[in-house]
Amino acid sequence: MKAAQDRQKSYADLRRRPNEFEVGDKVLLCVSLMKEVVRFGARGKLSPCFIGPFDIVEKVGKLAYRLALPNALAFSRVLDPEASELDESLTYEEQLVRILDKKVHSTRRKDITMVKVLWSNHRSQEATWETEHSMREQYPHFFSQVSKLLGRNFVKGGGRR
Structure with a gap:
């Protein structure tokens, strides 16, 4: 089993290329999907998996970048911690x-x-x-x-x- 996995990995590694970007490059942002929620003008199967392209403003880490996002994607809602009851995992139940x-x-x-x-x-x-x-x-x-x-x-x- 291990030999078969190693063989498959060697085939995949030949086709893989490093994804490192520079400041000024344009990248697409991956969007996680949520069932029945309207995001970016569509929902369900029609909602996009990627949005963009966005400019890279700064390289924060080896694989972390700061992007120039439009104001529409800014966090418009900030929760008051006293108003909502957060549990240990910093989640809350919708009412x-x-x-x-x-x-x-x-x-x-x-x-x-x-x-x-x-x-x-x-x-x-x-x-x-x-x-x-x-x-x-x-x-x-x-x-x-x-x-x-x-x-x-x-x-x-x-x-x-």
């Missing part, structure tokens, strides 16, 4: 803020009710579609209030009357 829309997704055998959910520390463009059943399980107190407010404003298909 349901508001339901923006409701629709019914019909399959051959059943109808699935979906709700468009606005999460805490997110903008309305980043709202996600979740199943109403799972949201009712996680936030039952929220839905008792929402059902009174929405009443019969929503009809099958997601539109308003």
